[in-house]
Each structure stands twice: as C-alpha cells, then as structure tokens.
Amino acid sequence: MNSRTQGYFYLAAAMVLVGSTVVASKIIGTGLPPFTATALRFAVALPCFGLLMALTGARLPRLDRRDWLLLAAQAIAGSVGYTALLIAGLQRASAVDGGIILGTLPLVSAAIAILLLGERPGKATLAAIAAAGFGVWLMTRHAAGGGDSSLAGNALILGAVLCEGLFILLNKRLRMPVAPLALSAVMAAFGLAFSALASLAEAPWTLSLSVPALAATAYYALVPTVGGFVLWYAGSARVRGAEAALFTALAPVSAVALAAGLLGESLAAQQLYGMACVLGAVAILGTARARR
Numbered sequence: 371m372n373s374r375t376q377g378y379f380y381l382a383a384a385m386v387l388v389g390s391t392v393v394a395s396k397i398i399g400t401g402l403p404p405f406t407a408t409a410l411r412f413a414v415a416l417p418c419f420g421l422l423m424a425l426t427g428a429r430l431p432r433l434d435r436r437d438w439l440l441l442a443a444q445a446i447a448g449s450v451g452y453t454a455l456l457i458a459g460l461q462r463a464s465a466v467d468g469g470i471i472l473g474t475l476p477l478v479s480a481a482i483a484i485l486l487l488g489e490r491p492g493k494a495t496l497a498a499i500a501a502a503g504f505g506v507w508l509m510t511r512h513a514a515g516g517g518d519s520s521l522a523g524n525a526l527i528l529g530a531v532l533c534e535g536l537f538i539l540l541n542k543r544l545r546m547p548v549a550p551l552a553l554s555a556v557m558a559a560f561g562l563a564f565s566a567l568a569s570l571a572e573a574p575w576t577l578s579l580s581v582p583a584l585a586a587t588a589y590y591a592l593v594p595t596v597g598g599f600v601l602w603y604a605g606s607a608r609v610r611g612a613e614a615a616l617f618t619a620l621a622p623v624s625a626v627a628l629a630a631g632l633l634g635e636s637l638a639a640q641q642l643y644g645m646a647c648v649l650g651a652v653a654i655l656g657t658a659r660a661r662r
Contacts, residue, residue: 377614380608392472393629408561423555441560444560452533468625470547473621525559
C-alpha cells in the first residue's frame, strides 16, 4: 500500500468516526445533560492530548492576548457549543436527521465566509449551498410530521454545525498559526473549563449515573476526538488538501448508516432525498476546490 492509498484509508476512517459521534451523542442524551456530558468528554480527552504532546515533543504556542481570546472564542463555539447543541438536538430529533445535517458543515463554513468575511463565491459554491439548503428543507418537511420537538431538535443540530463553522472562521483570524495537536489540546482545556462552569446549572452531583451514557461519552472522547484527530492528520499529510476535503462527505453517510444499523431508526424517502442533496452539494464544492 503506497503512501497516498494509506492517506485515503486514514481519512475515510477518520470521517467514519466523526459520523459515529451522532450515534454516541444520541445515546449520551438519554442519560446526561448536554454541558455535563461535554465536560466529561474533555476531561477524558485532555490527558490524552497532553500525552500525545509529551510523546511528540509538541509545545503550547506563544500567542498575544488577541489570539488567546480568539482561541477562547473558538473553544466556546467549536468545543462547547457544538457538542452541547448536538446532544441537546439529538434529545429531540432522530440521529438520521442529525447525520444529514452534519454533512452541511463544508457548505455552512462557505456561507459564513461569504457573509462575515466578504469572500466572493463562485457559481459552484452558490450552487452547492443552494443544493444543501434544499436538502435540509426536505428534512425539515419530514421533521414537521414529528411535531415541534423534531423541528426544534433539527434547529439545535443546525446550530451545532453553525458553531463548528464559526470555529473554522475564527481559526483563520489567528495572527500566529497553531499546530494541530497544540490546538486540539488548547481546545480541550478551554472546553473543559467552560463546559464545567456551564454544567453547574445542571447540578451534575444530583444526577443518577447512566452506564450507557457514560460509556458513550468515554467513546466520544477517546475514539472520535483523539483517534479521529490522529487519523485525520495522518491522512491529510499524505494527500492534497482538496482531496482530503472530499472525504468529509463520508461523515453523514456513516452517521445515517450507524443510526439505522445500531439504533434501528427508519429511513424515510425525504431523508434519503435530503442526504442525496447534501452529498451532491459537498461533491460540487469539493470538485470546484480541486479545480482551483
């Protein structure tokens, strides 16, 4: 197996793990409140990132006050906001819907860059955003049949994707680039601090322990968070950036397949059409980037 093929394998495995976070979050939501689960996730992941930094000789970045504030804002959005909103959303909506909405991340990131950074979109980008929006609209029509709870859940999940899109945007505003491992460790540390503070409102000391929810939280922290990081950067080091971006389309496919296989959720026709639109949009965007 040559280096490029290995890269494809690592990237595919990383995106399958990202998709599995939807199923894990669905299980977590049955036994733990969002901020408490988020704090537990980072409490488990942070020592692992610290160990990886020690083994690789990585060091924390030396940044000015502005960049540290940006990192704190990134953690609030991408670490705490994303995880807590995803769990809260999946307490109300299906994991299938959550997986499909997760696939809109590249399109949401492009839309945020257009609206907030003033980037000029090409025709392919606009077409991709429109296709993804149509796919989410199809799912929203399906969710309407499940009542207000499903609609609210889908809105919370979309809010989680928006938080992750803001994370990507804020990362581009850093004056000094931060190495991926150091960035992950800093995000875990800030995420633990902010989510632990927010979890006080949930009075976690009064909760009864849910073994499945705790196991799913440990899985989320160790496998998709730490393991996914290692796989993604091992893969992206072996292939071009445009090629790596295309593999993000595997995340919603993984999430939907696992939701149907492990959780026994059914797939409605509108959900399948919505997923097809989202995957088509990611393919359009990825092809346009590859050409550039």
